[in-house]
Amino acid sequence: MYPSMLNPPGDYFANVFRLQEHLDELLGGAGAGSSIRAVSRAGAFPALNVGTWADALEIYAFAPGIDPSSIQVTVEKGLLTLAGERHASKGDVQEGAVSYARERFDGPFRRVVALPDDADATRVDAIYKNGVLKIAVPKSESAKPRQVQISSGR
Secondary structure, three states, X not given: OOOOOOOOOOOHHHHHHHHHHHHHHHXXXXXXXOOOOOOOOOOXXXXXXXXXXXXXXXXXXXXXXXXXXXXXXXXXXXEEEEEEEEOOOOOOOOOOOOOOOOOOOOEEEEXXXXXXXXXXXXXOEEEEEOOEEEEEEEEOHHHOXXXXXXXXXX
């Protein structure tokens, strides 16, 4: 038994936090995609906003400083994948300087969004403007509400 329950040996909260981080990584945390039904890990790049309208699903990826031609958007088997690489800017650190804190992400990235069943993956549109990539995925025509004409039974 511990001499005091108020001062147990070791830092149990730090151990629990480390365990939670390991479980997040094991179960799809860092590097794994997120679906529109899941909250992504804090710090994932690029940050995404996902929403639906009556006629489309819209995804906004906040990716400033990336050449749009280096971003790949693919759709396969109901998954929209956004991948690319962000290169460190040469002007970030002067030559000979030692960097002790880097908060700007650089390196390869990959985000995956599960598309709803009524999405029309053949008509995806992507526009990059002012550091924001807007991806619109229209809903299929068969999923949209339509008016049915009633005929008289004569």
